Amino acid sequence: MLISEIGEFGLIGRIKEGTSLPRNDVVVGIGDDVAVLRAAGGKYLLATCDIQVEGVHFLKDKITPHQLGRKVVAINVSDIASMGGRPRYLLVSLNLSADATVEYTDALYQGLWEEAGRFGVDVVGGNISRSPTGLIIDVFLLGEAEPQGLLLRSGASPGDLILVTGELGNSAAGLTLLLNPDISCPEEHAGAVKAAHLTPTPRLKEGQLIARSKSASAMIDLSDGLASDITRICEASRVGATIWAQHIPISLATRAVAQSVGKDPLDLALFGGEDYELLLTAPPEKANELAAAVLAATGTPLTVVGEIAPSQEGKTLVLKTGERVPLEARGWDHFRQKG
Amino acid sequence: MLISEIGEFGLIGRIKEGTSLPRNDVVVGIGDDVAVLRAAGGKYLLATCDIQVEGVHFLKDKITPHQLGRKVVAINVSDIASMGGRPRYLLVSLNLSADATVEYTDALYQGLWEEAGRFGVDVVGGNISRSPTGLIIDVFLLGEAEPQGLLLRSGASPGDLILVTGELGNSAAGLTLLLNPDISCPEEHAGAVKAAHLTPTPRLKEGQLIARSKSASAMIDLSDGLASDITRICEASRVGATIWAQHIPISLATRAVAQSVGKDPLDLALFGGEDYELLLTAPPEKANELAAAVLAATGTPLTVVGEIAPSQEGKTLVLKTGERVPLEARGWDHFRQKG
Numbered sequence: 001m002l003i004s005e006i007g008e009f010g011l012i013g014r015i016k017e018g019t020s021l022p023r024n025d026v027v028v029g030i031g032d033d034v035a036v037l038r039a040a041g042g043k044y045l046l047a048t049c050d051i052q053v054e055g056v057h058f059l060k061d062k063i064t065p066h067q068l069g070r071k072v073v074a075i076n077v078s079d080i081a082s083m084g085g086r087p088r089y090l091l092v093s094l095n096l097s098a099d100a101t102v103e104y105t106d107a108l109y110q111g112l113w114e115e116a117g118r119f120g121v122d123v124v125g126g127n128i129s130r131s132p133t134g135l136i137i138d139v140f141l142l143g144e145a146e147p148q149g150l151l152l153r154s155g156a157s158p159g160d161l162i163l164v165t166g167e168l169g170n171s172a173a174g175l176t177l178l179l180n181p182d183i184s185c186p187e188e189h190a191g192a193v194k195a196a197h198l199t200p201t202p203r204l205k206e207g208q209l210i211a212r213s214k215s216a217s218a219m220i221d222l223s224d225g226l227a228s229d230i231t232r233i234c235e236a237s238r239v240g241a242t243i244w245a246q247h248i249p250i251s252l253a254t255r256a257v258a259q260s261v262g263k264d265p266l267d268l269a270l271f272g273g274e275d276y277e278l279l280l281t282a283p284p285e286k287a288n289e290l291a292a293a294v295l296a297a298t299g300t301p302l303t304v305v306g307e308i309a310p311s312q313e314g315k316t317l318v319l320k321t322g323e324r325v326p327l328e329a330r331g332w333d334h335f336r337q338k339g
Numbered sequence: 340m341l342i343s344e345i346g347e348f349g350l351i352g353r354i355k356e357g358t359s360l361p362r363n364d365v366v367v368g369i370g371d372d373v374a375v376l377r378a379a380g381g382k383y384l385l386a387t388c389d390i391q392v393e394g395v396h397f398l399k400d401k402i403t404p405h406q407l408g409r410k411v412v413a414i415n416v417s418d419i420a421s422m423g424g425r426p427r428y429l430l431v432s433l434n435l436s437a438d439a440t441v442e443y444t445d446a447l448y449q450g451l452w453e454e455a456g457r458f459g460v461d462v463v464g465g466n467i468s469r470s471p472t473g474l475i476i477d478v479f480l481l482g483e484a485e486p487q488g489l490l491l492r493s494g495a496s497p498g499d500l501i502l503v504t505g506e507l508g509n510s511a512a513g514l515t516l517l518l519n520p521d522i523s524c525p526e527e528h529a530g531a532v533k534a535a536h537l538t539p540t541p542r543l544k545e546g547q548l549i550a551r552s553k554s555a556s557a558m559i560d561l562s563d564g565l566a567s568d569i570t571r572i573c574e575a576s577r578v579g580a581t582i583w584a585q586h587i588p589i590s591l592a593t594r595a596v597a598q599s600v601g602k603d604p605l606d607l608a609l610f611g612g613e614d615y616e617l618l619l620t621a622p623p624e625k626a627n628e629l630a631a632a633v634l635a636a637t638g639t640p641l642t643v644v645g646e647i648a649p650s651q652e653g654k655t656l657v658l659k660t661g662e663r664v665p666l667e668a669r670g671w672d673h674f675r676q677k678g
Contacts, residue, residue: 001440001441001442002438002439002440002441003435003439003440003441003444005441006441008467011441011467012467014441014444014445015444015448026428026463028464029461029462030462030463030464030465031464032464033464033466034464035430035463037427037428037463037481039378039379039384040378040379040380040381041379041380042379043379045378045481047428047430047463047464047479047481048430048464048466049430049432049464049465049477049479050466051432051434051466051468051477053434053468053469053470053471053475054471055471056434056468056469056471088376089374089376091374091387091388091479093388093390093432093477095390095392095395096342099341100341101340101341101342102340102341102342102344102345102350102353103340105342105350105353105354106353122365122368123368123369124365124368124369124374124376124386125367125368125369125370125371125372125373125374125387125388127372127387127388127389127390128347128350128351129392129395129396130392130395131392131395132392132393132394132395132472132473133471134471136475138388138390138432138477140388140430140479142376142384142481
């Protein structure tokens, strides 16, 4: 049976089932983006990894090595941010093809160090090997959190509001422009969405603030797309969700790009992925105050985009017309055959 | 400039130079196989990663998925063992080609879990992605150690004896047989050396015992080959080394394989790599007692293969004839153009 028949999340489920019960000191294990481990001194140790493979995650002529170095750190920091953790140490597994140059790897490491430094992360080791094809860069990031300052995917309850930081769809719009250089788009828009794709900003300060506020009930980062990532919260919390299409924050730039390629901007926002914004839930009586606090402290807006529903109601998308349609968990799945 | 012009260790040196000074809580950083980090409660946290890339580290028709799962865990456990640490938590970054099957990944994970369980390691997470070519499996292993029970590469002094566990060259002999199935070799020999290559046994108990004994001055695991790995100890300890060829423990099986392909068995032992035995140094007055203690507790022999020399004497290989030749740091380098 091909993996493509069960998909990425089918495979993860299979792996999760097959594994023996973890020990007491594993607070969160297989199935989450970040492992949470009980450490000495009453702290939690966080561990995550995320990879960039040439030809799968990036094309070498569309991203500079400096940008790639920054991005591979940023997407890992985003995972730690999604729990409210503090990133600390980073290991790099670098796999280079035979034609790799010193200039390329120098620029890659420069970007990597800069981004690591920006978030207080020490690059402490790794491994270098040869790749039979293109560049493969795998980053392992260790972080820490206080048990009382940790926010998981599993705490959402029916009635909670669903919020996101920033805007959704910019990364997908940027990728669209990079892959279709002939699309005409005003430069101020093009620059912003390309940057969102090439050098995403992990919402670290926002994530820490949200987790410490105790006002939110669940959180995840938006790596695969709203439609897919809300599914992760729904599964972990055993709830359903209603997403209100017209409330999803979509930039003018993303709307402009979508229009120029004849796509619905909503598709980019729901299914595009790689926004690395935070997706969280909070009881309605706490949501406004939380949004105001995050905006005041970081300048980042939080927008209510839906509501957690009872499990049996499943996931619903309310269109601008008021029509209610099932929300498919589409988004980035590395193996699923697309319908 | 191509990476192949400076080689793998040239690149690591460049990366090490470029990085800013790590903070106080980084005890061992870039340049070692294992990062050592000061953790809460006075403990040390160990972090390492090691990858298996199809077509570079393995061929899919030469190793079963179950063996591959075991091996990728074993080679990481070996790194933790080389410091005397205790492996704890493992993350898997799995990158699968489009034709990957559920049966293959099931067997891979089965091997991985079994080997992890054998060494008390919990598989706690990871990441799954697509590979544009073959299978890529990257493992990230966390461990722990007491500060007083940690053994580094940097403590060797002139006069210390150089010791190895087990036998050297078996893995290279096994690989030779796997790549040349027409070589005739008695089955009892063939089976042993193939197993040494396909499912190496990390010397975890031995490493912990050696580190706790306080009798050894430096230690590393033999992943690249004796000639290359003794160089790592020499560089870290700022010393030279003399290796006595006739004292290197080489099995009858490895001698038989070498003979059948017209190679010197010494080449397999010095430059073959992937033995995952331990290479250590100890003052002469402690070496015998240490070897006896390790043998009694684990059944694994320790053999004296040389002596640490002053730095200015460099590295020397004493041949069976008594002739002294410079010991080249040949061995597995992923990028160096072979002369």
